[in-house]
Amino acid sequence: MTDLRLTIFSVVVAVAALVLVVELLRRRRLREKYAVIWVVISIGTLIVAIFPSLLRGVAQAIGIQTPSNLLFFGSLLVLFAVSLQLSREVGLLEEQSRRLAEEVGALRLRLDAMEKRADEAAAAQDATEQQKAERGA
Amino acid sequence: MTTEGLERVEISLNGSGPAHEQRLLVVLPALNEQESVAKVIGEIRASRPDADVLVVDDGSTDRTAERADAAGALVMRLPFNLGVGGAMRAAYRYAHESGFTSVVQVDADGQHDPREIEHLLAVRDADVVIGARFAGRGSYVVKGPRRWAMRLLSFVLSRIIGVPLTDPTSGFRLVHGRALALFAEHYPEEYLGDTVESLVIAHRAGLSVAQVPVVMRARETGVASTNPVRSAVYLLRVVVAVGLALIRRRPESEHR
Numbered sequence: 001m002t003d004l005r006l007t008i009f010s011v012v013v014a015v016a017a018l019v020l021v022v023e024l025l026r027r028r029r030l031r032e033k034y035a036v037i038w039v040v041i042s043i044g045t046l047i048v049a050i051f052p053s054l055l056r057g058v059a060q061a062i063g064i065q066t067p068s069n070l071l072f073f074g075s076l077l078v079l080f081a082v083s084l085q086l087s088r089e090v091g092l093l094e095e096q097s098r099r100l101a102e103e104v105g106a107l108r109l110r111l112d113a114m115e116k117r118a119d120e121a122a123a124a125q126d127a128t129e130q131q132k133a134e135r136g137a
Numbered sequence: 138m139t140t141e142g143l144e145r146v147e148i149s150l151n152g153s154g155p156a157h158e159q160r161l162l163v164v165l166p167a168l169n170e171q172e173s174v175a176k177v178i179g180e181i182r183a184s185r186p187d188a189d190v191l192v193v194d195d196g197s198t199d200r201t202a203e204r205a206d207a208a209g210a211l212v213m214r215l216p217f218n219l220g221v222g223g224a225m226r227a228a229y230r231y232a233h234e235s236g237f238t239s240v241v242q243v244d245a246d247g248q249h250d251p252r253e254i255e256h257l258l259a260v261r262d263a264d265v266v267i268g269a270r271f272a273g274r275g276s277y278v279v280k281g282p283r284r285w286a287m288r289l290l291s292f293v294l295s296r297i298i299g300v301p302l303t304d305p306t307s308g309f310r311l312v313h314g315r316a317l318a319l320f321a322e323h324y325p326e327e328y329l330g331d332t333v334e335s336l337v338i339a340h341r342a343g344l345s346v347a348q349v350p351v352v353m354r355a356r357e358t359g360v361a362s363t364n365p366v367r368s369a370v371y372l373l374r375v376v377v378a379v380g381l382a383l384i385r386r387r388p389e390s391e392h393r
Binding site: 098101102104105106108109112113 | 193211212213214215216217219223226227230231234326
């Protein structure tokens with residue numbers, strides 16, 4: 001059967017991953033929507049580490065001869081899904097920041113125009129007041 | 138900025154303005170064009186005194202914005218570089234909200250002759266008018282793989298849109314009313330998207346595209362690349378841009 005040392009090693013790695021995720025969540029460094037998948041993966045790893053026969057069973061059931069290949073295949077799929085999701089999120093963020101930049105540009109343009117108009121109005125008012133003062137004197 | 142420009146802005150803030158009258162905004166997307174921008178603005182104001190000029194300063198690190206302001210243009214300063222597509226989408230949105238009826242895009246590097254704007258405006262019944270090279274006027278020549286890429290691109294786009302287009306990547310273009318409203322919301326910002334995909338989007342929205350032969354001047358700064366690797370990359374990006382434009386859904390449901 002499986003070497004006890006291997007089981008201990010796998011359990012330690014899985015627990016460490018789980019602790020890291022929980023700690024990041026606790027410190028509000030990880031948002032809930034990304035944390036769920038990592039928690040699920042860590043718990044899955046822990047289960048497989050404790051009960052390696054589970055992996056063998058599933059591998060046999062779907063016709064994979066070497067159980068570790070099922071593990072690799074599963075890991076690849078998960079990593080692919082996660083990186084695809086992150087790419088999507090990055091694209092969304094980029095689009096949002098672009099929209100914001102465009103809005104900032106437009107607002108600055110309007111602000112410049114209003115400031116100039118206000119300055120001109122103030123200058124005109126100063127001029128008329130000066131004229132009045134001169135007339136009064 | 139002139140008082141005329143201020144009045145226009147005031148009208149736009151009130152959200153009213155005569156709808157029947159044509160109001161033209163000339164937009165110059167500019168990235169580090171301090172050498173040429175003032176001259177181009179001067180030429181535009183000389184040939185179209187009725188038009189407003191908007192320079193979109195796309196994150197320049199030189200004095201482009203200052204010089205454009207001194208030359209009497211409206212200046213929209215973007216906080217960081219968005220590329221021509223992003224700059225133009227911001228400009229279209231501004232123009233649309235400010236009640237302009239037409240927008241003509243002109244390069245700030247002096248490549249496009251502002252006197253040619255007349256020829257674009259002379260076209261009736263088209264929502265998008267492209268000022269095109271290789272269409273009979275002018276002597277602009279491109280050689281090698283880059284030329285094949287442009288040939289392929291113009292062939293495919295002409296087939297898709299149903300109008301002969303000899304220079305679909307031209308940045309010298311005029312956009313009217315309905316197309317302006319569309320581009321204010323949906324203008325692709327990816328590489329080649331602003332020129333190529335925008336035409337496909339306009340066509341799919343039922344808008345008409347036309348081209349007018351124009352004379353373009355030689356670039357005042359920089360030389361067009363003839364490096365075969367770059368040309369191959371360009372060709373690949375052309376294929377990707379056209380492919381994406383074709384498979385993408387119509388952008389009506391993405392309203393955020």
